[in-house]
Amino acid sequence: MSLETASPTRASRAARPVRRHRRATAIALITVGAALLSVGGGSYAYWSTQTALTAGPVSAGDLNLSLGTGSWTLKGVLGTAQPVANLTTVKIVPGDVLTLTQPLDVTLVGNTIAADLKAEVGSTFTSGALGGNLDIALSVAGYGTATGTNTYRLTSANSGAATATLTITFKPGTTGRTGATQSVDLNDIAFTLTQASS
CATH class of the missing domain: 1.20.5 (Single alpha-helices involved in coiled-coils or other helix-helix interfaces)
Structure with missing residues (x-):
């Protein structure tokens, strides 16, 4: 089968x-x-959890500087200070002192803030014979603490309006014809406000 x-x-x-x-x-x-x-x-999968803070917001402070309209005077060796209406017409000679009265508005907001107010001169200002024979001096009477040449240390207590005095002196000891017929640009002088780090 x-x-x-x-x-x-x-x-x-x-x-x-x-x-x-x-x-x-x-x-x-x-x-x-x-x-x-x-x-x-x-x-x-592992256990996890999170809990948000209940601290609330924290805000940044502020630092700012603005300049009002300044006024100039010119004082010669033999005279008294006279107002200057137009700087472009001024011809300075050794011994002259140009003085700027400059309103400032400083904003300094912060629990720990400190800042340095300076009058700084650019390199083109001092590059020529005339600029090299001009002395620049900043004064801010009763405002902050002078900490160096043309430098004032400010705190939040100094926030607000102030008046600075900037003098430009043509060194009296300049001899010969040094700097004669030359010019300097006063816009190369700047007020700066920088947060202090030391």
């Missing part, structure tokens, strides 16, 4: 691709899951 192998039916042949497809899909999902676990460091 011989055993004959039954030929697959149409239904069993149709089921094979479905099983193969399901198996392939499951393998793909396992592979993707393993890849995600390896990238994300695992799927473990």
Whole structure:
């Protein structure tokens, strides 16, 4: 008696691709899951908590400097100080003193703020023979503390209006014709206010 192998039916042949497809899909999902676990460091979760501060806001202070309209006078060796209406018409000679009365408005706001007020001269001012023979001096009477040449240390107590005096003296000891017919640009003098760090 011989055993004959039954030929697959149409239904069993149709089921094979479905099983193969399901198996392939499951393998793909396992592979993707393993890849995600390896990238994300695992799927473990740890306890955590946070509590916000109840301190409230903190605000920044301020530092600012503005200049009002200044006025100039000129005093020669033999005379008294006279008002200057137009600086471009002035011809200075050794011994002359030009004086600027300069209103300032300083803003210094901060619990610990300190700043240095200076009169600074640019390099082009002193590059020529005339500028090299001019002495610059800043004075702010009763305002801050003088801490160096043309430098005043201010605090928040000095915030507000003040008046500075800037003098430009043509050195009396200038000899020969040093600086004759030359000019300097007074716009190369600047008032600066810088927060102190030492």
